[in-house]
Amino acid sequence: MSDNKEITVKKVFGVLVLGLTLLFVVAACTSTAEVRTVIVTAPPPAAVPPQKVLDLIPSVFAADTFLQNVCGACHGPDLKGKIGPNLLDAATRLTEEELTVIIAGGRHGTSMPAWSNVLTPGQIADLAQEIHDFGSSIR
Numbered sequence: 001m002s003d004n005k006e007i008t009v010k011k012v013f014g015v016l017v018l019g020l021t022l023l024f025v026v027a028a029c030t031s032t033a034e035v036r037t038v039i040v041t042a043p044p045p046a047a048v049p050p051q052k053v054l055d056l057i058p059s060v061f062a063a064d065t066f067l068q069n070v071c072g073a074c075h076g077p078d079l080k081g082k083i084g085p086n087l088l089d090a091a092t093r094l095t096e097e098e099l100t101v102i103i104a105g106g107r108h109g110t111s112m113p114a115w116s117n118v119l120t121p122g123q124i125a126d127l128a129q130e131i132h133d134f135g136s137s138i139r
């Protein structure tokens with residue numbers, strides 16, 4: 001009988017040790033998760049155009065063909081929307097200045113890249129003007 005008791009004590013002790021170990025593991029995982037949360041809530045970096053879009057950039061800049069061929073990869077060659085929204089609609093809602101800000105900075109958390117990474121402020125202003133004029137002309 002005393003043997004059985006000893007086994008029971010050992011079992012209880014074993015379960016306790018296992019429980020404590022699990023507690024430590026869980027605690028360790030929880031603190032790792034907290035660290036991850038901090039990283040996730042940090043502001044996302046500005047999106048850079050994906051390589052396949054960068055490959056479309058011509059050596060000589062012209063706003064109309066740039067819009068059609070490069071922006072058109074996402075917004076459709078007619079700019080009426082594809083995986084990105086209809087830019088002619090956007091032109092009816094947004095001022096040239098607002099378009100400039102969006103094109104330069106992109107949209108965090110979406111696939112809209114920050115074009116200030118690859119274009120000069122002058123080129124971005126040309127694009128905004130082109131979209132705005134194009135949008136106005138078909139209104």
Ligand code: HEC
Binds near residue numbers: 071084099102107127
């Ligand atoms: C890789 C895909 C991609 C490319 C390339 C791209 N865009 Fe976008 N664009 C998007 C997406 C997706 C959105 C929608 C973002 C959102 O949900 O707010 C967007 C949004 C916009 C908006 C805001 C539209 C609105 O209705 O608010 C403008 C303006 C715009 N893009 C202009 C451009 C211009 C100009 C270029 C080329 C220099 C360009 N985009 C290239 C994906 C792209």
